Amino acid sequence: MTDPRYPLGPMPTPLYLTPEERTAALQALRTLPGELRAAVSGLTAAGLDTPYRPGGWTARQVVHHVADSHLNAFTRVKLALTEDNPAVKPYEEALWAELPDSRLAPEVSLELLASLHVRLVAVLEGVSDWSRPWTHPAQDRTYTLDTLLAMYAWHGQHHVAHLTGLRRREGW
Numbered sequence: 001m002t003d004p005r006y007p008l009g010p011m012p013t014p015l016y017l018t019p020e021e022r023t024a025a026l027q028a029l030r031t032l033p034g035e036l037r038a039a040v041s042g043l044t045a046a047g048l049d050t051p052y053r054p055g056g057w058t059a060r061q062v063v064h065h066v067a068d069s070h071l072n073a074f075t076r077v078k079l080a081l082t083e084d085n086p087a088v089k090p091y092e093e094a095l096w097a098e099l100p101d102s103r104l105a106p107e108v109s110l111e112l113l114a115s116l117h118v119r120l121v122a123v124l125e126g127v128s129d130w131s132r133p134w135t136h137p138a139q140d141r142t143y144t145l146d147t148l149l150a151m152y153a154w155h156g157q158h159h160v161a162h163l164t165g166l167r168r169r170e171g172w
């Protein structure tokens, strides 16, 4: 039985991607805002406030979490491009999801993600050295820009799968 938290399996953290893998991951980042919008389109307020799994975030919180996470992704990419092996800042994602902005309409974060991903993809399309390092202090490990690309391409699809799974189970 698969873990309902990880419908696509665990987050990948490869140090290097092939050019084909990079192309696919960039495309996943381009299409994510539209896929997330489609995944919550037409849900009622009660639907938006339904946990995607027992004890999990609501659909509304999932959408706002993707924005929280990808704002951090954008910052991490720009730090890695402009500093020498920067330490990125971990954050308490579960506590962020409890702050009042996570109760706003999903549209707020859908619009934010649409703009943010234009900028994120534009920055990534200009990368010439995918091996540029950054360090995750909580894990005490050094990764690359390829790792960031793979992580966040997966991350968007991971949360879309939570929402589509919820709708499939509920018949919405």
Ligand code: NI
Residues within 6 Å of the ligand: 065, 069, 155, 159
């Ligand atoms: Ni997440």
